[in-house]
Amino acid sequence: MADLSVKISDLHLKNPVMTASGTFGYGLEFADFVPLEEIGGIIVKGTTLKPREGNDYPRMVETPQGMLNCVGLQNKGVDYFIEHIYPQIKDIDTNMIVNVSGNSPETYAETAEKLDALERIPAIEVNISCPNVKEGGMSFGVTCSGAASIVKAVREHYHKTMIVKLSPNVTDIASIARACEDEGADSVSLINTLMGMAIDIERRRPKLSIRTGGLSGPAVKPVAVRMVNDVAKAVKIPVIGLGGISTAEDAIEFLMAGATAIQIGTANFLDPQVTIKVRDGINDWLDRHGCKSVTEIINCLA
Amino acid sequence: MKKYVLDLKVSSVERVNARNVLIRLTDDKPLPEMLPGQFVEVRVDGSPSTFLRRPISINFVDIERNELWLLVATVGEGTHALARLRKGDMLNCVLPLGNTFTPLASSSERVLLVGGGVGVAPLLYFGKQIKEAGGTPVFLLGARTAADLAEISLFEQYGRVCITTEDGSAGEKGFVTNHSVLSTERFDRISTCGPKPMMKAVAHYAYQASIPCEASLENMMACGVGACLCCVEKTTEGNLCVCKEGPVFDTRRLMWGE
Numbered sequence: 001m002a003d004l005s006v007k008i009s010d011l012h013l014k015n016p017v018m019t020a021s022g023t024f025g026y027g028l029e030f031a032d033f034v035p036l037e038e039i040g041g042i043i044v045k046g047t048t049l050k051p052r053e054g055n056d057y058p059r060m061v062e063t064p065q066g067m068l069n070c071v072g073l074q075n076k077g078v079d080y081f082i083e084h085i086y087p088q089i090k091d092i093d094t095n096m097i098v099n100v101s102g103n104s105p106e107t108y109a110e111t112a113e114k115l116d117a118l119e120r121i122p123a124i125e126v127n128i129s130c131p132n133v134k135e136g137g138m139s140f141g142v143t144c145s146g147a148a149s150i151v152k153a154v155r156e157h158y159h160k161t162m163i164v165k166l167s168p169n170v171t172d173i174a175s176i177a178r179a180c181e182d183e184g185a186d187s188v189s190l191i192n193t194l195m196g197m198a199i200d201i202e203r204r205r206p207k208l209s210i211r212t213g214g215l216s217g218p219a220v221k222p223v224a225v226r227m228v229n230d231v232a233k234a235v236k237i238p239v240i241g242l243g244g245i246s247t248a249e250d251a252i253e254f255l256m257a258g259a260t261a262i263q264i265g266t267a268n269f270l271d272p273q274v275t276i277k278v279r280d281g282i283n284d285w286l287d288r289h290g291c292k293s294v295t296e297i298i299n300c301l302a
Numbered sequence: 303m304k305k306y307v308l309d310l311k312v313s314s315v316e317r318v319n320a321r322n323v324l325i326r327l328t329d330d331k332p333l334p335e336m337l338p339g340q341f342v343e344v345r346v347d348g349s350p351s352t353f354l355r356r357p358i359s360i361n362f363v364d365i366e367r368n369e370l371w372l373l374v375a376t377v378g379e380g381t382h383a384l385a386r387l388r389k390g391d392m393l394n395c396v397l398p399l400g401n402t403f404t405p406l407a408s409s410s411e412r413v414l415l416v417g418g419g420v421g422v423a424p425l426l427y428f429g430k431q432i433k434e435a436g437g438t439p440v441f442l443l444g445a446r447t448a449a450d451l452a453e454i455s456l457f458e459q460y461g462r463v464c465i466t467t468e469d470g471s472a473g474e475k476g477f478v479t480n481h482s483v484l485s486t487e488r489f490d491r492i493s494t495c496g497p498k499p500m501m502k503a504v505a506h507y508a509y510q511a512s513i514p515c516e517a518s519l520e521n522m523m524a525c526g527v528g529a530c531l532c533c534v535e536k537t538t539e540g541n542l543c544v545c546k547e548g549p550v551f552d553t554r555r556l557m558w559g560e
Contacts (some may be wrong), residue, residue, distance in 0.1 A: 025529035029546075032305040033396075045531075053541055060524055060532035062353050067524060071531045074541055217353065269354060269525040270345065272396060273307055 002286035003293040004279065006040070006260050008238045009161045009186035011095055011123050013040035013261055016294055017251065017279045020242050020265030021046055021099035021125060021165070022071065026089050033272035038279070040261060041095035043125050044085075047115075048100075049107045051077040055132060056209040061198045066217025066244070067266060068196050070132040070208045073101050078111045082118065090120035099125045099165070103136030105153035113157035122161060126154055126185075129167030129192035131214045138192075141167035144179035151183035163240060166190040166231070168220075173227050174234035181235045189240035189263065190231060191224045216266040218244040225257050232258020232299055246274060248281020255282075258299040303398060305527070306334050312391045313369060318452045322420055323385040324361070325372045327393055333370055336363050338428035339403035339518060339550045342372065343526040345394040349383035355396065356380050357523050357545070359424040359495070362456075370397075373452060375420035399526050400549045403428045403493050404516060409436030414489040415461075416478050416504050418444040418496025424518060425495060426453055429460035440464065440489070442481055444500065448472035479503045489513055493550075505553035515553045519544045 004015035018041035024030060027042040036042065054074025061068045075081075081098070089096050098115050102108035108126060115121055128141035128150050140146040151164055164180040166173055168191035177188045193214025198207040206212075224243025232239045241259030245251050246267035254262045267274045286294060310327035318324050343355040362371040376385045387393065403424070406413065413432055415425040422443050432439045439461040445451045448471035457463045464483045465473025474481050478500060484507060494504040495518035508515030521533040521544040528546030535544050536557040542548070 022531075023525070023529060025527070029525075029527045029529045033307060045529075054531065054534070057534055057536075057541075058522060059534065060522055060530070064351065065353060067353060069524075069530070069532055074531050074534070266524075269530060271307070272527070 016261040020263040023265040037093040066219035068213035070213035109153040155184040229257040336398040337402040340398040342397040352380035361423040373423035406435040416494040421496030444478035
């Protein structure tokens with residue numbers, strides 16, 4: 001049994017397997033399938049200052065080895081989260097992390113400040129990369145100055161571990177990551193979904209209600225691995241890798257590319273027990289290769 | 303209700319008509335409790351273009367034979383792959399998912415169950431539950447043509463069956479909402495499952511007649527457990543997940559124009 005524990009700034013993870021925001025609900029939805037406390041960290045659904053209804057149906061299209069979604073950050077707002085959801089999840093014995101979105105530096109900061117007060121939420125993931133909202137979201141994540149403005153504002157009001165989730169819809173993701181690091185981010189996670197589109201050729205219309213959506217699933221994995229490696233070379237803060245991971249072998253690729261931890265997203269839909277299988281698979285691989293700790297393979301490329 | 307991921311064994315695959323197959327599944331252990339209206343997310347193996355699981359409603363649970371029945375319309379590559387399953391194959395299922403049809407409140411309650419196309423599927427198991435609770439449901443089943451009807455003799459075990467076909471090749475000609483039973487008899491409530499235009503027409507009839515009505519929806523789903531928020535339906539309480547808050551909704555909660 002190898003030591004699977006890793007550290008993301010002040011955050012101690014039992015193992016490097018986390019769940020990606022928007023794919024695992026609040027964890028509770030999967031409690032029948034996996035022991036939640038055995039997951040390294042659970043990143044809950046994107047939360048905003050005010051409630052959001054999200055976009056119209058249809059919000060999802062199946063694509064080759066993946067799916068497009070344009071959910072659009074449907075959530076009941078941070079106050080509802082604090083009052084109704086936090087009490088249900090605060091005693092889950094793992095890192096419960098809240099993904100935060102907004103439409104201005106001020107709304108991000110205000111949401112983060114409210115979450116700062118929650119004892120059992122040790123970190124937030126600041127989402128500057130949602131491709132499915134008109135205002136805010138990804139618009140901040142595609143320029144260095146936009147990313148910096150959000151990270152700076154949140155940093156002033158949030159004192160625990162701040163992870164910033166990056167958009168792949170940029171020409172140079174490493175420069176965005178550096179901008180976040182410079183403003184005090186503790187970690188960056190990548191990649192959010194890749195913007196895409198699918199067309200119903202009989203009706204000659206986009207298949208999604210808002211025309212475009214974010215692509216996830218195994219189809220995006222090679223893009224994600226490359227970007228994780230680019231970013232890991234560019235920053236000193238720990239990198240969290242995600243994008244199409246569905247097996248332990250996938251996860252190990254990300255770790256070797258420079259990720260300290262990984263997130264599993266879309267694969268939870270195909271196998272609700274995938275998180276624990278990936279954790280066990282990483283352990284088996286380490287044992288087979290005589291590694292005593294998972295840290296031996298992080299950023300280990302020759 | 304606790305949810306499970308199970309590898310179930312195919313005990314038979316029977317072609318019911320040109321469009322539908324009936325897949326019977328079993329397990330060495332007793333199957334978990336499943337209720338009428340709930341559904342199963344099945345993993346489709348051997349179909350490279352099928353990425354996500356497919357939500358399939360529970361057609362019937364045969365307790366004595368420890369069997370779960372899925373009536374599957376072969377509409378795309380995923381469902382065609384399911385139709386190619388053979389006895390002894392394994393099918394990975396997440397179950398039971400979603401809410402249920404409203405159980406019978408009293409044996410005197412007159413319940414009309416309206417199904418169209420493959421949407422008749424969950425009404426069979428619901429009909430059995432109603433009969434076991436002392437009621438006698440009336441089934442109103444619609445299809446395009448006589449050849450598209452499915453499981454009629456099974457429905458007849460649990461209640462009276464009224465049929466409409468669009469071409470008049472069986473039962474009364476027209477849509478379910480044209481059937482004479484709606485004008486000659488009085489029902490206390492209606493449950494419906496089928497194509498959305500049909501369910502909207504049924505909900506409209508129920509509204510006009512001041513009869514409570516519930517409909518089972520089939521919006522496209524990814525996770526099946528209320529995590530991804532892809533399958534939402536607009537309701538009086540905002541966007542709700544069909545997979546978790548549904549699939550069965552009181553039609554007065556739906557923004558269907560009433």
